[in-house]
Amino acid sequence: MNFKKIITLLLAFTLTLSLAACGSKGDGKGDGDTQGATAEEIYAQIQELADKENAIMEENLELWQKLFAAMNEKRDEIPDESNYGAYLLAALDLVKDKFTEDELKTLTEGSEQIRDLEDQIQPLQEQYAALQPAGNGEDGDMNDAVPAFPAFTGKDLDGNDVDNSIFSQNAVTVVNFWFSGCKPCVAELGELNALNETLKKQGGAVVGINVDTLDGNADAISTAKNLLESKGASYQNIYFPSDSAAGDFAGDIMAFPTTYVIDRSGAIVGEAMLGGIDNEDNMAALQELIDQALANDSAN
Amino acid sequence: MQVLFLLLGLAFLVCGVMRGEADTVLNKAIKLCLECVGIG
Amino acid sequence: MWALDKKKPFSFLLARWRGLVQACAALLTNLHLPNFLTGTLYRGAGKTVCVPGLNCYSCPGAAGACPIGSFQAVVGSSKFSFSYYITGILILLGVLLGRFICGFLCPFGWFQELLHKIPTKKLSTKRLKPLTYLKYVILAVMVFLLPVLVVNEAGMGDPFFCKYLCPQGVLEGAIPLSLVNSSIRAALGKLFSWKLCVLITVVVLSVVFYRPFCKWLCPLGAFYALFNRVSLLSMHVDESKCVSCGKCARTCPMDVDVTKTPNHSECIRCGKCVTACPTEAVRFRYAFGSGGACSKLSQKPIIEENKGE
Numbered sequence: 001m002n003f004k005k006i007i008t009l010l011l012a013f014t015l016t017l018s019l020a021a022c023g024s025k026g027d028g029k030g031d032g033d034t035q036g037a038t039a040e041e042i043y044a045q046i047q048e049l050a051d052k053e054n055a056i057m058e059e060n061l062e063l064w065q066k067l068f069a070a071m072n073e074k075r076d077e078i079p080d081e082s083n084y085g086a087y088l089l090a091a092l093d094l095v096k097d098k099f100t101e102d103e104l105k106t107l108t109e110g111s112e113q114i115r116d117l118e119d120q121i122q123p124l125q126e127q128y129a130a131l132q133p134a135g136n137g138e139d140g141d142m143n144d145a146v147p148a149f150p151a152f153t154g155k156d157l158d159g160n161d162v163d164n165s166i167f168s169q170n171a172v173t174v175v176n177f178w179f180s181g182c183k184p185c186v187a188e189l190g191e192l193n194a195l196n197e198t199l200k201k202q203g204g205a206v207v208g209i210n211v212d213t214l215d216g217n218a219d220a221i222s223t224a225k226n227l228l229e230s231k232g233a234s235y236q237n238i239y240f241p242s243d244s245a246a247g248d249f250a251g252d253i254m255a256f257p258t259t260y261v262i263d264r265s266g267a268i269v270g271e272a273m274l275g276g277i278d279n280e281d282n283m284a285a286l287q288e289l290i291d292q293a294l295a296n297d298s299a300n
Numbered sequence: 301m302q303v304l305f306l307l308l309g310l311a312f313l314v315c316g317v318m319r320g321e322a323d324t325v326l327n328k329a330i331k332l333c334l335e336c337v338g339i340g
Numbered sequence: 341m342w343a344l345d346k347k348k349p350f351s352f353l354l355a356r357w358r359g360l361v362q363a364c365a366a367l368l369t370n371l372h373l374p375n376f377l378t379g380t381l382y383r384g385a386g387k388t389v390c391v392p393g394l395n396c397y398s399c400p401g402a403a404g405a406c407p408i409g410s411f412q413a414v415v416g417s418s419k420f421s422f423s424y425y426i427t428g429i430l431i432l433l434g435v436l437l438g439r440f441i442c443g444f445l446c447p448f449g450w451f452q453e454l455l456h457k458i459p460t461k462k463l464s465t466k467r468l469k470p471l472t473y474l475k476y477v478i479l480a481v482m483v484f485l486l487p488v489l490v491v492n493e494a495g496m497g498d499p500f501f502c503k504y505l506c507p508q509g510v511l512e513g514a515i516p517l518s519l520v521n522s523s524i525r526a527a528l529g530k531l532f533s534w535k536l537c538v539l540i541t542v543v544v545l546s547v548v549f550y551r552p553f554c555k556w557l558c559p560l561g562a563f564y565a566l567f568n569r570v571s572l573l574s575m576h577v578d579e580s581k582c583v584s585c586g587k588c589a590r591t592c593p594m595d596v597d598v599t600k601t602p603n604h605s606e607c608i609r610c611g612k613c614v615t616a617c618p619t620e621a622v623r624f625r626y627a628f629g630s631g632g633a634c635s636k637l638s639q640k641p642i643i644e645e646n647k648g649e
Binding site for chain 1: 523
């Protein structure tokens with residue numbers, strides 16, 4: 001029947017439209033990752049070069065192993081070189097009497113190649129380290145990037161400037177995301193304040209982020225302050241611009257209340273915790289993460 | 301009678317928007333308050 | 341062409357294609373399908389407006405807000421104790437369409453009907469008519485009074501219906517989200533368990549009874565029901581064609597006798613009476629001045645004429 005065909009076409013059209021529409025709308029907040037993509041690209045490049053170095057050695061594995069054994073004996077005499085290839089060349093110089101001419105030639109060529117590769121790797125490593133969010137270690141090594149709270153600069157609700165250095169000032173920071181229309185979020189403000197008091201003695205703190213106050217909307221700030229006051233919550237609440245990396249991070253948060261445990265280096269400990277801590281199970285789960293962070297902090 | 305109700309509905313709608321209720325609706329509808337929908 | 345076939349009036353066709361309209365309505369109400377895979381909500385401006393049927397805003401695909409949910413959001417906030425905005429929209433919808441929305445446009449109504457198609461013994465709800473008043477109580481108490489009166493220090497109230505009763509939120513919000521999102525899954529607790537029980541109960545009842553939630557529990561249906569008598573869309577019985585065979589009343593799944601009370605508050609305008617009538621006496625009508633109070637006015641001149649004689 002014609003009618004049925006028309007209806008089917010209309011349905012198919014609507015379905016396609018919906019998929020297309022969501023492609024653009026739904027991803028509105030998904031672009032905060034551009035930094036991450038470039039870091040991954042660089043990481044991949046570094047890996048490629050490192051693989052080439054390994055390939056060189058694998059070609060004459062036994063020979064290189066002989067060299068390493070010889071180097072071991074003379075470890076103290078080898079001059080310090082930041083470039084591994086240069087280091088190998090310097091070492092070769094010291095142990096060259098242990099090798100035949102051909103072997104030396106192979107080893108020297110290989111070491112020079114490695115030196116050149118290292119020269120390429122070094123600037124890439126620096127770029128990679130610079131792209132890591134605030135929390136990552138300064139050595140910028142090739143560990144899988146630990147999820148970290150993005151670097152930010154902002155203010156607290158009383159107008160004081162804050163930035164992500166608050167993480168380094170605390171053994172553990174509990175970051176709680178909430179919004180003013182969320183009754184269960186408001187309900188746990190009292191418990192969060194109590195937690196803040198407890199953590200203060202342990203060298204930690206609770207920090208709240210009311211997502212309505214991002215961008216410093218004055219009405220939202222006064223509403224948030226009233227709510228905090230009504231619950232007697234005195235811990236710091238902060239905000240930052242919504243188009244920053246931290247703003248994107250906050251924008252991606254969909255369910256409230258959400259609580260993160262951040263360690264001293266700014267890395268996120270465990271998974272995000274959803275739900276109010278006025279619930280016993282949630283509080284227990286949160287406490288576990290806090291203890292983990294504190295333990296790691298005192299171990300370092 | 302029906303016209304009256306239509307006008308009343310329209311008046312309520314406009315009144316509500318001017319009070320800022322539409323913003324409240326949007327604000328609440330785009331953030332998932334877990335307990336409010338029965339999760340947790 | 342079917343459109344010009346005088347043997348099939350428009351009412352008949354509308355009733356016949358109701359299932360398709362329901363499917364389309366469910367899709368349009370939850371248009372953002374990719375979100376079901378990402379486990380996120382649509383956050384655009386469309387959510388300023390509520391959809392006509394019962395559809396939770398926590399559904400990943402939801403294109404708009406829920407009328408009942410947004411009403412509670414406004415009255416439960418510290419700033420307001422009544423929502424003119426949502427009530428205004430509901431009054432407009434009530435007058436323009438009335439419970440046609442229940443019969444054709446509500447996704448949860450469609451869900452119950454699909455369940456009812458499962459072949460089991462079916463039970464009649466005729467003797468359970470008093471239960472139909474429960475939904476008005478739920479509307480008044482859970483949707484309006486409790487969020488306004490039971491407030492915290494800041495004047496905020498819980499959305500009681502959404503939080504404790506609404507099965508639609510579990511079906512299209514909690515379940516799809518927790519399937520895809522592990523942190524939400526971890527957050528499921530006692531409240532979810534209770535609401536899951538409510539959903540399962542409604543599901544089981546829907547297999548055995550026709551639309552039990554619509555009849556006994558839905559506060560949105562209760563509101564629209566109040567407007568059935570003044571709605572522009574109504575059922576009309578042509579007295580000259582009606583042979584009083586009673587088939588319509590027997591077919592009606594909402595226990596309404598369309599020949600006696602065509603705009604009864606329980607009528608969801610499903611059109612089964614239209615299809616059942618052997619003389620095509622029952623039809624949909626969309627016009628001003630129909631049914632209810634106005635029909636008495638149209639009879640007035642006749643009575644006066646009789647008196648005059």
